[in-house]
Amino acid sequence: MAKNKFSKEWVQQHINDPYVKMAQQKGYRARAAFKLTEILDTEKLMQRGDIVVDLGSAPGSWSQVARERMVGAGGVIDGRIIALDMLPMEPIAGVEFILGDFREDSILDQLKNMLNGQRVDLVISDMAPNLSGVGSADSARIQHVCDLALDFSCHHLQPNGALIVKAFHGSGFSQIVESFKQRFHRVVERKPKASRIRSSETFLVGRRLKS
Template identity: 50%
Template sequence: MARSKSSSRWLKEHFSDPYVKRAQAEGWRSRAVFKLEELIERDRLLKPGMVIVDLGAAPGGWSQVARERLGDKGRVIALDILPMQGIGGVEFILGDFREDAVLEQLKQALGGAMVDLVLSDMAPNFSGMTAVDQPRSMHLVELAEEFAAAHLRTGGAFLTKVFQGEGFDDFVRRLRAGYERVSIRKPKASRPRSPEVYALATGKRAGDK
């Protein structure tokens, strides 16, 4: 019964959420687009001609924004463990980013090209137990961090969702060592009760791998 009440409350919140309504009205795939738009606006992160990798892309809201901002030039390569309906001009890889074979597929898609911006909105399936969920979420964050360190060009940027808790401070320290500027932000579209924040690291230092 408790789960049923919780699910009903979530559904009620979801469909009365102004960001959900706005996303539906404007043709976006998820309310998450408004998080990304706020996060990139200050730093003007998206520019025509960029190569962007979107990790944890489904249902595709962030890839939609990236493709629109790039115009006719540049590339968006999206990856997710879940299927995603196609988006014109977005290359999609279906697979688990934790698996070497999938990571290799992503590397092959890049064809040796360096990346200008790595986006990661990845999150595990939550169990409700912090002792289990936090290590799982940090593992995904660290995999995205490693990918960015290896494939971002010097001066490139990395934007990732991260949950505050064990491992968070160490992660931020590593970013500050590898990038010129690191900001921790809580966009307005992020639900207040959620422990999620977004780490934006810009100006990747030369030789950081």
């Protein structure tokens, strides 16, 4: 982790960040909730009755957003949310959680068993690998994570389903976009307002699998 992350400047920016304040007010575990909300609103994705898989879910703000959109009358969740992360996540009512590394076959098998043949409507992934600062190595890691999410989606999404992943502009980004275009009929890039301007992160949305 970069030393300057905990510099006074960073702390001050974080404290004054309007999305951090809004997240605290709304009870979200991270400001990233607003990134997903904007993408879902723009793309008109996620509704009651959907089956959603949240990859790299900790601390859980994306699962919180999914839960909000699935709650029906009487506070009952209409749909299903399965979250997965190699870091522990505080429980969220109505969200099923798997603790483990998505890159391991045993964890992937556990997720498949939980789905029990059910097709997924939406896969969301805010996963980001630990970055080393070495461009070529980092781009390979990012591409690997995106490929895993893409491969899982191709096997488990229903035909009109969608995939949202976090990627980063730079070396390897065009290859990720190309791999999306090979698998989905519609591919768009989204840079939500809550995404910091200096950040190279960009979210890719793939919709409707190619047969």
